[in-house]
Amino acid sequence: MSESGQNVKKKNTDECLVCSKPPYQSKKISSKLLDFSIRDLLLKYGGISKDKGVICRNCERRLETLHKKTVEFYDECQSAARKDEFITPVVCNKRLPTSPLVGFHPKRASLEINEDFQQPSQHASSENMFVDLSSNAEPSNKGIPDHSYAGETITPILTQRENNVGTCIGSDHDYVFRNRNTLYNPVLPDVTTFLKTTTPSRSNNHLNQEEKSILINVIQNDNNIYGALMKMDNFRNGVISELCSEIDSSISTMGNRKLLFVSELMKKDVSSLKSLEWSKIIKEMMEKLPVLCTLLFSTMLPPQQRSCYTKIEKVIPKAAFVYAILMQSRNIELSRVQRMVSMLLMDNICDQKVYDRLQPLGACLCYGRTLTVVDLIGGSFNHHLIDNLKLKRFRIIGDNVNWKTSVHDERIDNKSHMEHAFASAVIVQNTDFSYLHMPSPFHCTMQVNEFRDYIPNPNDIQNIKYDYTILIARVLQNHIPFFRQFKDVIPNEISSPISDKLKQKSRVIPLAVLYKNEQRYQDVVGILDYYEKVVEDVFSSVGKNMDDVKIHIGGDLLTRERFSGAKNLRAHHVDPKEKFSHLSPITFELFHLLMNFLTMTFKMLYSKESGAELGTLKSFQDRISRSNVGEDVKNKYDADKDFFISVVDMHIVECILHYFGMESVSSVPTVHVPPSFNNLEEKRQWLFETIGDVISKYVLSDSNTNECWTEEAIKVNGQPVVVQLTDGRKVTLMKKSKAPKYDYVKNYAQMMLELGLLFKDLMDMIKLPERTRGIRLLKVAMLYFKSHKNLSKYAFDILRFLVHQLILLSEKEANEEFYGLFVNTNGHFNGHIPADLAMEHLVKKVKDHLKHMFSNKTESNIMNRTKALGAIRDIAENFEKQTKVIVRAKKHSDKSAADDEKIILKDLRKLKPFKFEAGRAHEHFSKIPSTIVNQLNTSHYFEWIEPRIQMFATEIGN
Known part of the structure; x- marks a missing residue:
């Protein structure tokens, strides 16, 4: 109570300056503690600068303990320095991503200004060492991404002068202290x-x-x-x-940001790492350190080369790199180049020891610091994605990522098991179809659309014959010298590019790998929720309304089915985001279609027991010793594809030799001999008509061309009956046998050509996509799939895709869906691959990174690492562009199969499969038809198509 009888408010100085609590027992900070003023100790260890105030008894004891330990440790270091010996520190925490975070504030845990200390650092000093005395052993690096040791605390370590401290080398699991290097003594x-x-x-x-x-x-x-x-x-x-x-x-002045100058080496955010230019670093060195710049270039170049542009530009990256090493040695925050080099090593998945070996040289960061930078890059993934997708059209593709986790000590509750995750990627679309008709044609075409629109019409057959003619002519150019005279009339490409933008290289941006299993619908729903969030983030960043947004998604056949099923599960929701309305259309992908088509072909034409039957796939495999070829196309696709194309090419050569009556590839035609040509048009017309006749006779032939009716004379009393005609001619009456005889060897060869040419045509269309060509080829592929197996899933999905193209989508949307199935990998018109093949390459890279993570495969670590892959790739590509790095092939060039093909052709020349001989047959293919369509029930096929047109046009999971 005051003199007037009123309560007096308690002063702020009555609260402890450290814990801000009213002390039960307190001491003024002006008093002494261990011969030092408490005020000075608070300033030294806690960063508290106050002239007046009190400290509670509890905080006083903690301050006293801290000061005693610090003095004792300092005395030990001094004693060790006098003896020129190294004393191993008593305390070293495993998780120490920078220095002991002396004076560290969580806001400094950013990519831009985080210091690149080796772990743990040797750059701290006792003058600026502050500790939060009010914390209860909280980790002082809060906010920095963790890798291995979350939950462990950081114990501050007071270090001595740098030349008396040992080097601490960081590893992925622990930190190993080494004694001071006496080799330099x-x-x-x-x-x-x-x-x-x-x-x-x-x-x-x-x-x-x-x-x-x-x-x-x-x-x-x-x-x-x-x-x-x-x-x-x-x-x-x-x-x-x-x-x-x-x-x-x-x-x-280089590390001082308050002087209105930021060094090029201080800019360490993601965008700066992706846009580093050696020329800017050289300019900074010329402006700030002209003497050093002169000495460097004078050392690198002799006097006569210092005015030559070509010589100077070769040493600019070297001079800039030397300058970066010098600056980072002086000021550890000037580490932009070191971070970039670390990302280059990460892009190539170098062993962690490489980082720790190059870090002492100043070339890169240590492995522990590199992981922190990767996490920080992953944390800025949304900005990276949005910057790349602003005002651009894109689609999303996904695929599962499976790997086996082994255990060192197997127990009943600890066994090896499979892990399942899901990888996705955004593919930026270069083509623009905004000029095409937008309204959906569904209502106006549904009534007139019939099953006939989904089977090849005569115009389709004629165009396919044109494709086959060019494919056959290309083979003849390589194997029969006589036909090389027609090279000038054979077009280089079958397809015509729809736009010059089709030439641009596609950009594929990896998304975070989710710990989701596509075999569980609840996980698939989570994947689509993630896709919706990505779409929302991108469009909200540019302020665009999402009402009319449709994003094409897809994957292999299983992924497509799961996506459509998950969308059906959410159909009852009102919110468009909850019902995945923005994720449409959903399609299958073409690489898996090709793989399934080749699987179907091997089931029809390959048998392990047919090795002794000349002319079969198995016999050719044994003849040329292709041990990596087999029925398991899924795991042997490349080997099977290479082998199958060689066999098909040699069947084409054999067919042409038979048609033109040629004895060998080096001879000239004796039948169907070409006339002399007056101009290129005549030459072209003869070639296309002649090869078109070959296709009509041996590839797209009728079912009755390979059958033969045996005949015998009608006899009376043992004598043939001879009848004289009105024109005076005499003929013998003959009768046919009850059943015709077939040449099943010829049927097998024609089936080889029929399936092989469609396979080659599909692969050629993928290299340079064209929508009209792709639709007619898919019609034929659907026909073949359905002929082979009535319940074919790919026939079902091709029909669904054709309904999208012909009914459900507008012309603009149909083109966007079709051209979204491809990725341009090299910046050429014919440089496309299927989108799911690009996804397979990404999955392989993700698995390599997961393998390199060793025991740190937690869900958060996997997401952070995979989110950073796109930005790391950008950093590497910019470095290669700036430094003019030589691009080397990662695999050997394809070895020629010419010798193998000669052996195959030699067997075919002996067999003569295209010369009709009644009664021939391969034992294991004794009833093979001449065309796969012979196996199709036509009326059932039409009945199968008609009801599904309506079903696919109205399904929710489109």
Whole structure:
């Protein structure tokens, strides 16, 4: 109570300055503690600068304990330094991503200004070491992404002068302390003496009387003044001292952001790492450190090359890199180049030991710091994605990622098991179809659309015959010299590019790998929720309304089915985002279609027991010893595809040799001999008509071309009946046998051509996509799939895709869906691959990174690492562009199959499969038809198509 009887409010000074609680027992900070003022200790260890106040008893004891331990540790270090021995620190925490975070604030845990200390750092000093005394052993690096040791605390370590501290090398699991490197001991005194001699202080740089006399004489005579002056030791040392002082003063401003200058080496955000330019670093060195720049280029180039642009540009990256190493040695925050080099190593998945070996040289960061940078890049993934997708059309593709986790000690509750995750990627679309008709044609075409629109019409057959003619002509160019005269009339490409933008290289941006299993619908729903969030983030960043947004998604056949099923599960929701309305259309992908088509072909034409039957796939495999070929196309696709194409090409050659009556590839035609041509048009017309006739006869032939009816004369009393016609001619009456005889060997060869040419046509269309060509080829593929197997899933999905193209989508949307199935990998018109094949390449890269993570495969670590892959790839591509890195092929060029194909052709020449011989058959293919369509029930096929047109046009999971 005051004198007036009123309550007096308690002063703020009655609260503890550390814990801000009213103390039960307190002491003024002006009092002494262990011969030191409490005020000074609070400033030293806690960063609290107060002249007045109190501290509670609890905080006083903690401060006293901290000070005692610090003094004891400092005394140990001093004692070790005097004995020239290293004392291993008592405490070293595993999880220490920077220095002991002296004076560290969580806001500094950003990519831009985070210091690149080796772990743990050797750059801390006792003068600026602050500890939060009010914390209860909380980790001081809160906010920094963790890798292995979340939950462990950081114990501050007070270090001594740098030359007395051992080197601490970080690894992925623990930190190993090494003793000070004594290998440098013999040279250390020499270096120290050299630096003292060559860089003396200004006070020691006085000219003696003799040197002054020489100086006056040189100035008066003006004869080689610079050379004479530099011969004076004191003068030369004085110049060096001045230059060193100039360098010191320039470098001292490099790390100060308050002077309106930010060094190029200080810019360490993601965008800066992706846009590093050596020329800008060189410009900074010329402006800030001209002496150093002159010395570097003078050392690297002889005098006669210092004015040559070609020579200078070759050493610019080297000079900039040397400058970056020097600056980072002086100021550890100038580490932009080191971070970039670390990302280059990460892009190539180098072993962690590479980082730790190059870090002491100043070339990169240590492995632990690199992981932190990767996490920070992953944390900025949304900005990276949005920057790449602003105002651009894109689609999303996904695929499962499966790997096996083995255990070292197997127990009943600890066994090896499979892990399942899901990888996705955004494919930026280069083509623009905004000029096409937008309204959906569904209502106006549904009534007139019939099953006939989904089977090949005569115009489709004619166009396919044109495709096959060019494909056959290409084979003849390579194998029959006579036909090389027609090279000038064979077009280079079958398809015509719809736009010049089709030539642009596609951009594929990896999304985060989700710990989701596509075999569970609840996980698939989570994947689509993630896709919706990505779409929302992208469009909200540009302020675009999402009402009319449709994003094409897809994957292999299983993924497509799961996506459509998950969308059906959410159909009852009202919110468009909840019902995945923005994720449409959903399609299958073409790489898996090709794989399934080849699987179907091997089931029809390959048998392990048919090796002794000349002319079968198995016999050719044995003849050329292709041990990697087999029925398991899913795991042997590349080998099976290569082998199958070689066999098909040799069947084409054999068919042409038979048709033109040629004995070998080096002979000339004896049948269907070409006439002389007056112009290119005549040559072209003859070639296309002749090869078109071959296709009609042996590839797209009728079912009755390979059958033969045996005949015998009608006899009466043992004599043939001869009838005289009105024109005087006499004929013998004959009768046919009850059943025709077939040549099943020829049927097998024609089936090989029929399936092989469609397979080659599909692959050629994928290289240079064309929508009209793709639709007619898919019609034929659906027909073949359905002929082979009535319940074919790919026939079902092709029909669904055709309904999208012909009914459900507008012309604009149909083109966007079709061309979204491809990825341009090299910036050429014919440089496309299926989108799911690009996804397979990404999955392989993801698995390589997962393998390199060793035991740290937690869900958060996997997401952070995979989110950063796109930005890391951008950093590497920019470096390769800036440095003009040689692009080397990662695999050997394809070895020619010419020798193998000669063996195959030799067997075919012996077999003559295209010459009809009634009754021939391969034992294991004794009833094979001449065309796969013979196996199709036509009426059932039409009945199968009609009801599904309506079903696919109205399904919710489109």
